[in-house]
Amino acid sequence: MLLERLIKFFTSLRLTVVLLVLSLVLVFAGTLAEVHLGLYKAQTEFFRSFFIYWHPAQAAWKIPVFPGGYLLGAALLLNLIAAHASRFKLTRDKIGLWIIHAGLILLILGQLATDMFASESQMHLREGQMKNYSEADRMDELAISDITDKKLETVVAISQRLLAQKGDIHNDQLPFVVRVKEFYANSVLTTNAAPDSARVNADSGFGAGLWWKPVPRETAMDRRDMPSALVEIVTPQGSLGTWLVSDWLEQPQTFSAGGRTWQLQLRPERFYLPFSLRLLQFHHDVYEGTDIPKNFSSQLLLNRPDTGERRQVLIYMNNPLRYDGRTFYQASFDTDNQGTILQVVKNPGWLTPYLACILIATGMVVQFLSHLVPFLRRRMT
């Protein structure tokens, strides 16, 4: 009895309509929220969540007030599958509907896969510069490099997640302990005392004498955090000193330990590629007599040592480079027009929307024709 009622509930069209209307409200509210929360934060709170929470300003507790994107998506998926499992028969006049719904399921699952498996990073190249890695938008790492051997550099990278927990970090390849004493996910550094800022408690490197303060994290898509941390290097013989590491400091800081020379740098997290790209030339074309951009394009040299592949590639608006499971898009550029910023996307599910689109469009045409043709025929006679 209860089971029957449950089945009836989950297969009902009434539930479909309610879920669609709730989705409508969610998307509308999410769009409005994007104005003051920023695209990134609004997405996380409204669409990539199970519930949307409400809490009074400064309160530690929160209550769920509305279903989030994950919950509504899952419920719609369940409703759809349940309805097909119990109600629909695969008859001739329902074929279109089956195809449409199959496409929808593929679309939703594909987007879920994208959400879970896709990764985005950026590659900033100045003209003439070559890189074999891209950098994360929102994650840093503390790179500790052994540069004693001029020919071979060994790097140990400590991710931002670990740094944020503070405390001691051990690694077999390091003859010392990295003690994270302070970590700010976003920060401002100054050379003089500023309101709310404190003196950096470093006794070695560039940080001694600087002032810093934590600031709220960026929520807009086009701005990034500038993390800073205070780390102490501790050998079995005792402390070597305390360093400030920060995204603001562009040069690495050098010290010696265990008879070797080390470099210390906080930098955007890197994803290494099995090939390199060199920016040969960046073009920013405008329409004659105006500032209206006509095209942005990057002429690059792709070089892959393990296969010996070496060729020029051109990336421009609406024409990315798809290579080695990654896609490189023309995303932005330096204001002096001599550098390019490429968006690097790795998305194993990128084909699903294409397939889903074909399925759904086919289904809709089949469905409408199967109604329209008899209708018109009736009217003709």
Next chain:
Amino acid sequence: MKKFIPWILVVVFAAWVLSTLRQPPETGFHTRDFGRLPVLLNGRVQPLDSVARNTLLQIRQRQSAGDLSATAWLMETMMNPDAANRRNIFRIDNLELLNLLQLPESQKYYSFNQIQPHLDDISKQAERINSTDDANRTVFERQLLKLDNALEIDQRLKLSLCPPGTTDFTGQLAAYQQAIPDGVAAAQAREAGKKYDQVAFNRLLDFLSSYNDLSKFAYPLMVPPAPDAKSRADWQNIGQNLMSVVHGNDLSAAVKDYAAMATAYNRNQPAAFNQAVEEYRNWLNEWFAPEARHGAQEYFFNEFEPFYKAIIIYVTAFLLAVIALLTFALAPKLSETLRRSAFGLVVLGGIIHTFGLVFRMWLEGRPPVTNLYSSAIFIGWGCVVLGIILERVFAVGLGSAVASFAGFVTLVIAHNLSMDGDTMEMLRAVLDTNFWLATHVVVVTLGYASTFMAGLLGVTYVLLGLFTPLLKYKSGNMELGKVLAKMTYGIVCFAALFSFTGTVLGGIWADQSWGRFWGWDPKENGALLIVLWNAAILHARWGGLIRERGLMNMVIFGNIVTSWSWFGVNMLGIGLHSYGFMAAAFWWLLAFVLSQVALILLGMLPTGMWKSFRTPSRPAGA
């Protein structure tokens, strides 16, 4: 006789439309020939007439300057600025602004001479306002910026053809060319620290400093590249060409001919002016034939004003269709004649609308929708086509009424959107792709059009049902209310198909350009809202959750969703699709949304209050 009335009406309107194509030959200055001459502005070749019209739209909100045609006004502004300065062409409505400028409130348009004493004030204020956030500006501040912009364009036009105050530009050019050899020699001697001819040096310097102003501030680029230049897009303004003569370049034939025009214009010698225009046209036909052709074609389009004519025809058709509906029971025969007349006119309006749409596409070399303006034209076109189909299938006059209303309203909206200037502006880099404009944008705009169409049918249902007994009247063997419901359902199906396909295509475009199928951009969300709402309507109907009235109320809400997606998201000022904050449009949107809410509330009144549902069903004419 009655059989022919619709045909006669259509023929009369068609004759009116065609009659405007035949223009009497011009006596005096050949303004129209001047208006056809091609120049480069906003990155595209266009006739001087378009420059004139788009400028006037921005400063006067009209396509003419009172009794002067746009081109005639442009000629005066470029060649005789003193006279132009006396002409009332700056429209100022804001009382605070008028106060600041100490201008009388009694006028609507003001002259440059009236405003001139306050130019400093205006530019200082504008500089301050420009440093503030766009969204927080007051009406006064916006109006001031608008005036500042209008003044700037006006000033630049005066510096586009010849130095202000020149009456004999041809003579001046000869003197300039004569002054060059001695002047250059003097300058070189001076550079080398030798003795130099002070008089020759100063004479050349005087010319150059006035031409330097032209080269820096000119508005359209009027000089085509040299015939042997590498790029055909490499146009110059007249000042640049004059300055380059010092470096040994040739004076362009364009400059010589324009100088002859200006000289003749100031001496009031129409024959000489017309001859100079003719000579320039011959030169263009030899070296820049495609550009000259393009200028003439766009000029024809400007003069023909297809959308304005379509508006007039749609209004007439709408009135006829409404009367046909209201006389449905009282005078069936009259009603049928009117209905057929309205249908004929809607088709005629549709043909002219289509002609305008296709001509624009051909001029631009683009798919129909490239900006907000063209989306309004295209949405109207889509509604008219759907309405014509509905009227063919259910011949009850409803299709014509809805089609003509939608055509009329969207074209009026388009007209208001054209106030910002050039509607054929060049497309920013990301949008510069005919493939995606032709697929995603066209399909999603058809989705907007059909959702609006369904909404309009819903509004018709509520209004007819509440205030007339018509819904229960029978046309053939079906009640009008049932006919409306059938139409609406069919259109919602189309709307779901188009909006869904269009949205997914948009996602695929995004995947091609930015590497993500879906990024929750406000415009994407707007399109998704339309898809969700259409899906909700269809599922609610399939599940029997709504019937006729429920369907109608839901499709009226669809109007709100669509208007949000079409205009509302642009007002958020974020995301990739935003076209800037549109303060004035915001109030219109709000008013529209409130009107739709009111209609939905009306639609929810109990059936006892509906005139249609109090009367028993009966056949037409009974």
